[in-house]
Structures are given as structure tokens and as C-alpha cells.
Amino acid sequence: GDSVTQMEGPVTLSEEAFLTINCTYTATGYPSLFWYVQYPGEGLQLLLKATKADDKGSNKGFEATYRKETTSFHLEKGSVQVSDSAVYFCALDSNYQLIWGAGTKLIIKP
Amino acid sequence: GAVVSQHPSRVICKSGTSVKIECRSLDFQATTMFWYRQFPKQSLMLMATSNEGSKATYEQGVEKDKFLINHASLTLSTLTVTSAHPEDSSFYICSATQDGFYEQYFGPGTRLTVT
Secondary structure (H helix, E strand, O other): OOOEEEEOOOOOEOOOEEEEEOEEOOOOOOOEEEEEEOOOOOOOEEEEEEOOOEEEEEEOOOOOOEEEOEEEEOOEEEEOOOOHOEEEEEEEEOOOOOEEOOOOEEEEEO | OOOOOEEOOOEEEOOOOOOOEEEEEEOOOEEEEEEEEEOOOOOOEEEEEEOOOOOOEEOOOOOOOOOEEEEEEEEEEEEOOOOOOOOEEEEEEEEEEOOOOOOOOOOOEEEEOOO
16 A cells, blocks of 8 residues: 655754755555644644645745655755754645654754 | 644543544535544554544544544534543544545644543
8 A cells, every 4th residue: 555654763953954854655646745744742734745746845944856756755954943843744645545654853953 | 724723732531531522624614534643753643534424434443432533514523532541642633624625734633641
């Protein structure tokens, strides 16, 4: 079946460092891909999405490009802030149900 | 944008009692609602999918008699944890979709602690 694989965390970076969180997927058809973020003590928020190959989703300085050839949707940010500390989930839409990655905890140190 | 609320945000109950969690779509009609459970340091686990006016579809391994789901209207779904036990302590999150749209909108979650 469809699945999502994320890099394991926690990922610890210093402020202003470059961030990459890897996400790869297996799916039949052409799913939509998402990144969700969960800040400490809060629920999930949609961070960005891409609905077809080569689409780039972006929000709050984060970007991810839908790469069909490598079945990837890696999350990137050029300069992270302490406020970006959260858990990030990669997900794909499979027949109107979300398939989730395990989540990657990101810790940004000042 | 589409907003989903959950109530309560936190609840503490004693073992053996039942707890009801509400999920409401505030500004749209939610034809389908999903209930997730999130274990500490783990990803979300889909518990069940409910469509308005019909019985919920439970994922394998989820006890339907323990986790009662009602989707009585297009803006409200409830999850009742019956005869709660400490192992039911978790973070429960609902989401909702509009008819014809695939994007899910998430509630803020409910932290359940069973003592």
C-alpha cells in the first residue's frame, strides 16, 4: 500500500542554519503531498502542499518540491529560527485519506 | 479559511468513566470527519472515518464499542471514549473535509488523561 518515510529525528540545528527534512513516498497514481507542523502543545497545521509533479509548495520560508522521478517531497528552509522548533509531518493523500510519515522533531538552538 | 474546533481541549477523567469529545466545523459543512489518535513521539493513527448520517468506518484494531463515533450533522462529530482506562490517555485529533474537496482541516486536538 501507499506509504511515507521521513528522516528520523530529532534534528537539532543552530539558529540561521539551513534545514532539510527528507520525505519519500510510495504510491499508486498521483497523490497530493503535504507537510504539516505541530508546535508544542498545539494541534496540526497545514504548512504547505503540492498537488502535482514539479509543483513547489511554500509557506513561512519553507519550501518543498514534488519530485515524481525520485518520489520525494523534501522540506527545506534557508534560515531557521527558534520559533520553528516543532514536529513536522509529511503526508500524502490516498483516496481522500492521509497517509502519514512518523514525524520529525526539529529543535532549533539560539 | 475553514476552521475546525474541538472541545474540550483538555480533560482528566477517572478510570471507568466515559468521556465525550466534540469536533465542529465552524464555517463549512463537513461531509466527512476523521478521528486520529497521537501517541507520544509517534505519528498520527487514523481511528475511524465518519460520514454524516451513516455509521463510522473503523480502522483495524480500533474497538468500535469502546470508541463511539457519532456524526449526526454536517457540522458536528463526537467521539466518546467509554469505560476509559489509563492506556486510553492520548492526544485525540479530528479533521474534516468538505464534499468534493480532498484537503483535511484539523481541529486543535484534545488531551485526554485517564487517572
